[in-house]
Amino acid sequence: MSISSHRRPASRKRRKALAASLASAAVLAGAGLLGVGQPWANAAANVSFDTGSGLSFTINGANGNMTSLKHNGTEMAASGYAAGQFESGWSSATVTSKTFNSGSSILVSVANTSIGVTQYYFARRNDNTIYMATNIGKALNPGEARFIARLKPSLLTTSPTAAKTGGFTTTVEGSDVFADTAGRTASKFYSSQRLVAQQPFGARGTGHGAYILPAYVDMTSGGPFFRDIEVNDTGSAVNITHYMFSGHQQTGALRLGLHGPYALTLTDGEAPTARSMDFLASFIPGMLSNAQRGGVSGTASGTWNGLRATVALAGANGQYWGQVKSGKFVIGHIKPGTYTATLYAGELAVGATRTITVTAGATTSLAMSGNVPAAGTLFQLGTFDGTPAGFRNADKIETMHPSDTRMAAWKVGTYSVSSGASGFPMAEFKAVNSPTALSFGLASVPANGVRLRIATTSSFAGGRPAVAIGGYTSPASASPAPVNLNSRNVTRGTWRGVNTTYTYTIPASALKTGANTLSISVVSGSSGETFLSPNFIFDALALDPA
Template sequence: MSGTDPRPVRRRTFVLGSAAAAGAAALAGPLAPHASAASFGWSDDGSNYVVDTGAGLVFKVSKTNGDLTSLVHRGTEYQGYGGKNSHIESGLGTSTVTVRQSGSTILISVAYGTLRHYYAARSGENNIYLWTCKADSSVTATRYIVRVKAGKFLNDEPDSYTYAPTTIEASDVFEKSDGQTRSKHYSKRRVIDYDYIGWTTGSVGLWVVRSNHEKASGGPFYRSLLRHQSADGGGLYEILYYGENQTEAERYGLQGPYVIAFTDGGAPSSSLYHDNLTTPWADSLGISGYVPDSGRGRVAGVGIAGRDAAYAYTVGLANSTAQYWGSARSSDGYFSIPRVLPGTYALTVYKGELAVYTGSVTVSAGSTTTLNTITVPSSNDPGNASAIWRIGTWDGTPSGFKNADLMTYAHPSDVRAASWTGNVVIGSGSETSAFPCYLWKDVNSGLTVYFRLTAAQAAAAHTLRIGVTTAYANGRPQVTVNNWTSSIPSPPTQPSTRSLTVGSYRGNNHTFTYNVPAGAWLTDTSQYNVLKINVVSGSGTTGYLSAGTAIDAIDLLA
């Protein structure tokens, strides 16, 4: 029996009291028939509905507000810190809470204004299935936080600030005595990168397995806080709409299930992952907004032509009510996106994180929409343009630039960051690694790039391009080439919240173009032309919170 199974043999032996029962239970899973658990059921202690899954997990839900008030696994309480419970947002307030049992499933329903939230337990499982249905903006954001007692899962990861006593930004970015920075925002991961988040002691694992995020906002590359650990306790999050670094409007409707899962220390069972999990047992529970698999469709693409084999490609579907995505097969670009709600969607093909193709697709319930080979026009990929020189790659990310990897899990002031200043020389062989991934008005504005041109190149006008992935406080580049200065470009639409200092370069990709006249170049081919990039904006404050931007690529076209 694998240590990652959510209901391993040795736990079942204890619960059912016989090796034979344990063997039968070992065959069970979220997609398999459930073994009966003698203690499975619910009760009412006056303040809470108490659910015993019959597998060593007992949890309580407040009858007053729908908070998860207790989470006991094998006799150990994990829930809560600082007098706070686990709940939607910071707690919903007075709600209508009901419970009912349907065979091997117990469903607790929470009604708060127009919002509906659900907890479901299955006989013999150490899992709690959750759904959240948000109908409008009466609740400001959409997250569920599992609050965990201090000391249960100690760590010192980027999103842990137990040992980081000095606050360096707002009230959520901290610095340790060794100069390393910590924040709950430093998850390292994009939504597309993870199936679950949590901790393990080696003998007990506590996880939140994420949903498919069909009602979330931000697409496959969105970054947000996923967990934290501090001296007070820990938190695990399912973030659906946080209002930070958002590139899309909020979507409404039912989201889930996402799962709170206990294990014997290993990862949660892959059968719980959003790509694998089906819940036919929930089809008739009356969950608001629930659409069974029979009411969904699938999109399949034969392939994608015109790809650059050096990059991974992702296909996204999005409209105002739902979003989905799938990876394109590296060999031919085939993709399949299942369980899509009926409707018409914008279809986007991403090279890395850069959109290089857009189209439209209509999905019907119970059927597959098959698409012929999608061809990405060569002109849609800026990396195909002939360039005199290029810094970075056109993939929609700052990958390869100085400090780029570190910035997904550290503050720019972190001791591990290389200097944010320094000039760049084309032809040095270190153009990209020497160029900082972020530019700020108050930190490294005026960064200089030196390059030579041939006589023929210097005799013609050329287009300079600067691609960015996001910006803070309307920061955007104005350039000077020798004695020629560009106009100040208009700021593109970008998220209005912090990004560069909270682990995210993800905003709206935008390319600035500058038509540099032939008269701007030096005619002496032995001399270096000097490109100076300044960050301009009337917004922002100082330091790393001054106006800034994240770089995708820079090139001078032939």
Template sequence: MPEHSTPLPDTGTRPPEQGVRRRAVLAGAAATAAVAALAGPLSPAARAVAFGYGDDGSNYVVDTGASLVFKVSKANGDLTSLVYKGVEYQGYGGKNSHVESGLGASTVTVAQSGSTILISVTYGTLKLYYAARSGENNVYVWTNKADASVSATRYIVRVKAGLFLNDEPDSYTYAPTTIEASDVFAKADGQSRSKHFSKLRVIDYDYVGWSAGGVGLWMVRSNHEKASGGPFYRSLLRHQSADGGGLYEILHYGQNQTEAQRFGLQGPYVIALTDGGAPSPSLYHGSIDTSWADALGISGYVPANGRGRVAGVGITGRDTAYPYTVGLASPAAQYWGQARASDGYFSIAKVLPGTYALTVFKGELAVYTGSVTVAAGAITTLNSIAVPATSDPSNASAIWRINDWNGTPAGFKNAALMTYAHPSDSRAAPWTGNVVIGSGTETSAFPCYLWKDVNSGIVVHFRLTAAQAAAAHTLRIGVTTAYANGRPQVVVNDTWTSAVPSPPAQPDTRSLTNGSYRGNNHTFTYSVPASAWQTDPATYNTLRIHVASGSGTTSYLSAGTSVDAIDLLA
């Protein structure tokens, strides 16, 4: 593949390192401190050169004074070169690294303030910033999106082919057969691959990237305060193909969005290069100190003293079998924090001033909502939050229940696989098969997803006592999302059929086939009359669950839904 960067001036860089064609790894927030310590933001410089910037005619050229030299186009703000220890990492297929698929003609300026260099890019109402710090192998990036004139908000670091080959779920280097659209592929063994198959929710990671040949290339995510979708949102994070690789910071994307876009300054997110180890924890969104940027004039920038904190002394009424998360959301910003397992204490820092909806999640299921106002430079302390017993559907007395209510399909058949595989994947268990209450396998045998064209009409067998059969009961089916307005319609004993329920608001894009069950949790309820039940306690009742919809196409793109829990109330 030809190079597409302007040759660097002689800066004493080393010749390209060899032996980088190794299997890459995805390092998450659980990387050990020993590994992370390999690459602090102020790690010793690999070579002695001057920190500063130049102009090669087409680009501003920044030398960090460590091992990193990068270029930014003076025409459109693209990152056109990323050279680490003499090796070019940026670019594939003639494409650079940039916001979206690249901006048009932009105003690009550069300035140095002490040990910081800032490149500012203005494209209409959008502003993009790159910052370098003396002695660091990092590029700090901010995006200020003022309106919807740019369709989505992502930054993609395009990486040259062959440097970080891997065969992970989000790689399709070895998967030439297309399964769906132009972004889901199959290998010869039937395993699926797609850039969408990241496995991770936003709350699960601090950085993504690869390590091979003694070099780590990482995208350290921002706090996502201007993103949409909340803590449990899933989006593509990276990809590998024969053309090259991509690392993403995505704030609003055209897949599975449950919220409107938020506008304003987001960042920094950090492009970090290391000697193979994880990026320093001091770069993580929860601990990064950007006081050095306070006086740089970044549009929309709010320093630490212009932000507040929310602290809750505890949460009562929790089910200690589950993690609890507290989320803050307004049209302007979003934040979240984990509640302490012992008592539910939580703290959410670096919050922009304003009034927020406060939501307590059991797993991913909202069980409490309230409101909180945050002031600059202040701590808002909340008294103990009591989750009402009626807010957790698990507290309702049930004759039988399949799975537990936690806002996810976890525990159902194929649920774990579906965050990083297509439903047609050879590793998936059959999507059909009926369920018997009392078998001990009710949950593991029930498929996490139901489709009109795949497994609609799945049957649940159950017995009722004479007293139970003499009364009407409420049946509940909880879902986490739906595709093409798929929703459950039920038939009891082939004699009583429910009405077709109205579809709840859900994302209108693919979800079940590209690694995400996250939509809007919704509970369907059905009042089943006593006349529908079998009167003989020894006889099994049958519950058939069909998927109703007038939309969708065929197979796994027919109308479908993801299931949270099913129960028959006492």
């Protein structure tokens, strides 16, 4: 009789512990943690990974949601929410994983073939970061792409104030702009950075911080000055979002292919610094290494009136930019392909565009030139820079709704150009402050009349300017319909759209020596209430002899 036959049967408690241990081992084996490069064996099981330095996470094997995200043993996921997911999550997905370097790193792939998207998660030992990329194979419905982490507000107590909507009970607009009892507004849209200057963003609290590292944004759309939602504390969750594409005043089309990499990193509260993610080309399918990319270097010249100049590239394979310093610029990490190059002074495109072809492993030369529009000689309000900077409320519009009680009045009566741009409203709304009267003086009437330029940065619902003075009313041909981006603009905290300049030739017969009053109105075939009525945003106004 064997020795084992004399052992007493295991207790129920011990049998449960043994079963749990075997189940854990099965998950580890399935996740590839017991072998180098071992693929996931059971797509229905969850995938977990612990970096060993404070971050651990779990990917649901059935739908690909990140169901758990822990920092130093504390669960970060908000109650009732996934810790992270593409869009709002999927009901089902194919989840696979593979480990590298004796299990010290892991790549989890989450594929939804019905919509043509694969989400990648990569993590490694001793690095409290989850690196991600998103492969988008076809057009999306709804037309947006984002990764969103929904984490606990009790742990992440500090985030952009203007985007803290928890406790704001009055709906101002749609289901995304709110007000408190004092009339102060908040919205998820009021946390954003221009891509050209974007830094890691997120939220922090005592002992915990969670931040998105944007890294590669070459497959996003909208150019260097585009901005989108980043951080929103709703009271029930702190939403930290990396947008790859949206319909939020979007000026470019969705680019198909691999978006990223980008990352979600956990800290003890401090904001992280940007970092290179080039190493991920060895792990993420379809990611080009730096050696497989090219570069552009060159010169830029022109009159920019002290504005910072930027050279930007845009093509089917991506978008890239570099800022001009001492007349020179360098742009790296460019996917091979053909691009249109544009020179910007501030946010205004100047000069002619150029077509350039980038090849792998090579640096292509490019020379750009362009001047900002000439200043008005009879008067000018604002600066031709592609932004409403300097106009009334322009310093607040990125973080407040136009109805916010902290905004200065939008109606200004008859406004004198001699007062400068600071008291003139940055935007004109058909149902709020249209028409606006602008007074100016002429020492004498130019024999051929005058030429008025009104430069705009954006429009909504077809809004564009029309003018009247004396017996003159501008013809419809002088106010062609603007590009329709089919999106709210200024109420979402952005002026970025399609820059357009309208030119009006006013005859001498409509003018007089001395004081003149110009009426500027919003024209549109559409209508709307208050700040959702047709509108446009001023860049600059200039008057010259015709």
